[in-house]
Amino acid sequence: MSWFRKEKRGPKVQPKKVIPDNIWIKCEACGETLYKKEVEANLNVCTRCSFHYGLTPDQYAALLLDSGSFLEHDSVMSSVDTLSFVDRKKYSERLDQMVKKTGRNEAVVAASGKIDKIDVQLSVMDFSFIGGSMGSVVGEKIARSIRRSLDGHQPLIIISRSGGARMMEGIFSLMQMAKTSAYLGRMREENIPYFSIMTHPTTGGVTASFSMLGDINIAEPGALIGFAGPRVIKQTIRQDLPDGFQRAEFLLEHGMLDMVVPRRQMRYTLIRLLHFMLD
Ligand SMILES: [Zn+2]
Numbered sequence: 001m002s003w004f005r006k007e008k009r010g011p012k013v014q015p016k017k018v019i020p021d022n023i024w025i026k027c028e029a030c031g032e033t034l035y036k037k038e039v040e041a042n043l044n045v046c047t048r049c050s051f052h053y054g055l056t057p058d059q060y061a062a063l064l065l066d067s068g069s070f071l072e073h074d075s076v077m078s079s080v081d082t083l084s085f086v087d088r089k090k091y092s093e094r095l096d097q098m099v100k101k102t103g104r105n106e107a108v109v110a111a112s113g114k115i116d117k118i119d120v121q122l123s124v125m126d127f128s129f130i131g132g133s134m135g136s137v138v139g140e141k142i143a144r145s146i147r148r149s150l151d152g153h154q155p156l157i158i159i160s161r162s163g164g165a166r167m168m169e170g171i172f173s174l175m176q177m178a179k180t181s182a183y184l185g186r187m188r189e190e191n192i193p194y195f196s197i198m199t200h201p202t203t204g205g206v207t208a209s210f211s212m213l214g215d216i217n218i219a220e221p222g223a224l225i226g227f228a229g230p231r232v233i234k235q236t237i238r239q240d241l242p243d244g245f246q247r248a249e250f251l252l253e254h255g256m257l258d259m260v261v262p263r264r265q266m267r268y269t270l271i272r273l274l275h276f277m278l279d
Contacts, residue, residue, distance in 0.1 A: 027051060029222065043263050052200055052220045052263055057109035057124035060159055064267050065113035065122065073112065074144055078105035079137045083170055091168040098129050106137045107162070110145045112154075116271040118278065121149045124159040125206075131163035134206055138166070139176020142210060146183040149192055155274060156187065156194045160211040164204015177209035184213045193277045195270060198225050198248070198257075216273060218259045218266075219248035225256075 025036050029051035039046060043063065044053040055063070061070050078099070081092040099105055107129035111122050123145045125132040134142075142158065149156040165173040187194050196214025198207075200223040208227050211217075219225060226233075226246040234241055244250040251257045261269045 045263055050262070051222055054127050054161055054199060055263075056128075057104075057126050057159075060124045061109070061111060061113065061122060063263070064157070064270060065111075065115060065120075066117065069112075069114040071112045073110045073148070074141050075105060075109070077137050077141060079135050079169070081168070082136075082172060083168070085168040085170070087168070094130065094168070102126060102129050104129060106141065107132050107134070108138045108141050110141045112148065115157075115267065115274060118274050119152065119154045120157055120274075121145050121152075121154050122157045122159070125161045127161045127163075130166060130168075132161050132206075133163050133166035133173070134176050134209075135166035135169040135173045136176065139173070139179055142176075142180045143183050146180070146187060146194075149194075150183075150186055150190060153190070153192060155192060155278070157197065157270065158194070158210060158214075159197045159199060160202040160206050161199045162202055162204065162206040162211075164206055164208075174205065177205050180210040181213060184210055188215075193274070195273060197266070199223055201225070203227065203229060212256075214258075215277070216259065217257045218261050218269070219251065219257050220266075221248055221260055221262055223248045225251055 023036055024033050025039065026033055027046045027049060029046060030049035032046070032048045034047060039053070044055055045051070046053070079095055081090070081095065085091040104126060108123055108125050113120060113122055123142055145158070146156060148154070165177065167173070184194060193215050194213070195216050195218060196211050198211055198217070198219040200220060202211050202223060202225045204227060207225060224246055225248060230241055230245055248257060248260045252260050259269070
């Protein structure tokens with residue numbers, strides 16, 4: 001009889017650690033691998049290089065408005081495929097998919113709310129809905145937002161994040177540039193302040209209409225803002241572009257913007273500006 005008895009065991013099998021997806025993200029600006037939850041807790045701003053990733057319209061509204069004051073308008077408005085447009089897929093199919101994916105009917109959320117107890121109209125674009133592109137409904141919702149500002153004599157804030165006009169609606173989307181700009185002209189006549197906040201990226205027909213027409217044009221740090229993108233310009237003029245071209249800081253330096261404001265300070269900045277312009 002032996003003192004010890006060897007138990008026959010198979011090879012040790014460690015239980016597999018399940019690592020859920022999306023715990024880490026790689027910053028597109030500095031390349032650092034970041035803990036996603038930490039970035040989210042930092043208002044979706046890179047904890048290393050301060051690159052500002054997008055927020056959803058709900059998140060941005062929650063950041064800026066007094067709590068409990070958010071009231072959405074025109075959420076049922078949805079686009080139709082007037083031109084029966086087909087690219088890689090039918091525009092009508094694309095719209096259906098986007099509605100399912102985002103839970104929203106269009107690429108902008110229009111709302112009333114209060115900032116420091118001041119009544120305001122706020123519209124926030126949603127980049128995840130066909131690149132935040134402006135079709136007939138986005139243009140109409142922005143126009144109605146401006147109209148509510150005019151009717152109630154309330155300051156207007158539009159947060160842009162867009163690839164530009166919506167190609168699938170052809171001239172109907174380009175018409176929205178003239179429509180929104182004309183309405184903003186009336187805001188000027190009535191002396192009602194309009195604050196435009198441009199986030200990364202704000203390009204094309206949106207930049208060429210309401211985004212650049214603010215009484216105060218504000219951008220988030222590092223935001224790409226322009227009409228045509230840098231690659232198209234470089235290929236057209238066949239020249240190298242300067243460092244930081246079309247970025248918020250470059251535009252501020254060249255007189256295209258009034259302020260570059262980190263997201264964390266945006267609400268406080270708006271409160272200061274609202275009191276300055278209304279008092
Ligand atoms: Zn970074």
